[in-house]
Amino acid sequence: SYELTQPPSLSVSxxxxxxxxxxxxxxxxxxxxxxxxxxxQSPVMVINKDTKRPSxxxxxxxxxxxxxxxxxxxxGTQTLDEADYYCQAWDSKTAWVFGGGTKLTVL
Amino acid sequence: DVQLVESxxxxxxxxxxxxxxxxxxxxxxxxxEMNWVRQAPGKGLEWISYISASGDVIEYAAxxxxxxxxxxxxxxxxxxxxxxxxxxxxxxxxxxxxxxxxVQDGFDFWGQGTLVTVSS
Numbered sequence: 256s257y258e259l260t261q262p263p264s265l266s267v268s269x270x271x272x273x274x275x276x277x278x279x280x281x282x283x284x285x286x287x288x289x290x291x292x293x294x295x296q297s298p299v300m301v302i303n304k305d306t307k308r309p310s311x312x313x314x315x316x317x318x319x320x321x322x323x324x325x326x327x328x329x330x331g332t333q334t335l336d337e338a339d340y341y342c343q344a345w346d347s348k349t350a351w352v353f354g355g356g357t358k359l360t361v362l
Numbered sequence: 363d364v365q366l367v368e369s370x371x372x373x374x375x376x377x378x379x380x381x382x383x384x385x386x387x388x389x390x391x392x393x394x395e396m397n398w399v400r401q402a403p404g405k406g407l408e409w410i411s412y413i414s415a416s417g418d419v420i421e422y423a424a425x426x427x428x429x430x431x432x433x434x435x436x437x438x439x440x441x442x443x444x445x446x447x448x449x450x451x452x453x454x455x456x457x458x459x460x461x462x463x464x465v466q467d468g469f470d471f472w473g474q475g476t477l478v479t480v481s482s
Contacts, residue, residue: 286468300470
């Protein structure tokens with residue numbers, strides 16, 4: 256089955272840039288999606304189809320997808336960005352797959 | 363406004379059954395692909411089932427295939443998940459999630475989730 260791998264945690268200071276990686280075999284040939292989930296809340300999509308920000312998502316959120324790794328970048332990270340972040344992709348054999356999630360701490 | 367409201371969660375013994383519902387409003391339900399995603403306590407997101415807009419294409423994760431059945435009723439704007447032969451490892455918050463209306467869109471709206479606890 257297809258798997259996506261993320262680092263379990265990342266810590267940054269306010270104002271710094273946070274980069275969260277997501278790796279999977281041949282990921283470049285698939286669309287990657289990113290979700291933010293704050294404590295006790297439902298997930299919210301922050302990146303659609305590799306690089307597109309949904310309406311209402313701040314432009315400090317951006318992403319790339321190249322080779323076997325997709326990367327979510329949060330520029331000028333704010334304390335309100337503290338959350339779990341999940342990558343997602345569609346695989347023809349496994350259907351939808353989520354990465355294990357990365358806990359972003361901003362302090 | 364788009365709303366997805368799950369219901370039907372609760373406590374059930376191992377081997378039991380439960381039926382979850384997701385009431386959709388604020389959009390034309392019959393035009394959208396839908397999914398169920400679960401999250402075990404303290405764990406990450408796990409996709410478990412997909413149904414096409416027309417209901418004729420259905421997919422399941424290996425972990426639930428043969429035990430769970432997804433369905434939809436466009437007349438009432440409802441998504442369902444019939445769960446049987448429940449196991450302790452099925453304990454989780456279950457979310458319904460809508461795929462966007464463009465080809466290969468991700469999950470643009472999520473419900474608040476409903477908790478299922480499988481325990482003796």
